Amino acid sequence: MQMLNKGIYIVTGIMASGKSTIAQLLSEQFEQSVHVRGDLFRKMIVKGSIDMSPDDPQGAAEQLKLRYTIAAKVAEMYYKEGFAVVLQDIYLGKAVHSFLESFAAKPLYFITLNPNVKAIMEREKLRNKTGYSNWEIEPLYNILKNENPKSGLWIDSSDLTPEETAAEIIKRAESEARLA
Template sequence: MAHHETLPGCLLITGTPGAGKTTVSRLVAERLPRAAQVDGDVFGLMLMSGRANMLDERGRWNPGPEGQRQLRLRMVNLCSVADNFAAAGFTPVADSVVETREELDFIAGRLHARPLMLVVLCPPLEVARHRNATRAVETRVDYDVAPLARNQRRELGGLGWWLDSGDQTPEETADLIVAEAARRAVVHRALPSPG
């Protein structure tokens, strides 16, 4: 495995379910000399009881107030763990669904590691749907990701690096991110500094 120069700060990889976030973030972390994968889903799975249902009665993504509170807690934990790794000299490579500008601002406001690099994996929807449908049942989502993809585009449009990974292997995508993220993914605009 070729090791590249290190990436400063924190790399945040987002996209819809099926975009390849978790696979690519693991491969990116493996390619850096000192890095840790911080999988946002893990913080939701840690809730052994009382976990909110994020889908409405028609099976659409629609977390209610308790679901929103738990998603926020997930982001708090993601930022704390990423910062702990960064403080110890490891590049945190975080992956999580970030749908709105408000969520990104919240993460940027809590995260001390700088720069914040945002990579939005945006393969064509049919590719993301196929990847989702063919993965292990425990990691599969059962709702249509199209509304989330549209909202992500509307909310996060000019921010970070939008990477269409539809024609690439996860390894090719990871190599590209390691080579280009420091140049293409840094989020500068209107990021609050951590308080």
């Protein structure tokens, strides 16, 4: 089986696209690795958290940028200490460009999980958590498709198991996901 090269792997997609599962599977491919869950930094806020939503509440974008900055710094700190890092969160829209540019560490890999809307709906029903309270699936999916950079590896995992998705990423990461 092909192996992943040590680096920082960023896994994104909308809610219920499989980010957590795939990031965990990828991180298990290394002898020394860390799975950084970017959403953890949102959950750490005890009072005053402002979630992103379609009506773009004041302060939400600033908190999101802070979350992205912290996640990037944590990923780079682990990488500098010899770990392969798999970082996952919802990286959407215009903020993705500046987020990716904030990394000094190389190599950097960017992977977008892009199952179709029907697959997202089915997966959301099976999850033990509800992601779609502030958002509807289609508008969020449209932001991903229309505003995210078309760089890195985009993978339609609609009809793939998590293991098949991870295997496909492993096979294609070096040639398609590597940004630098």
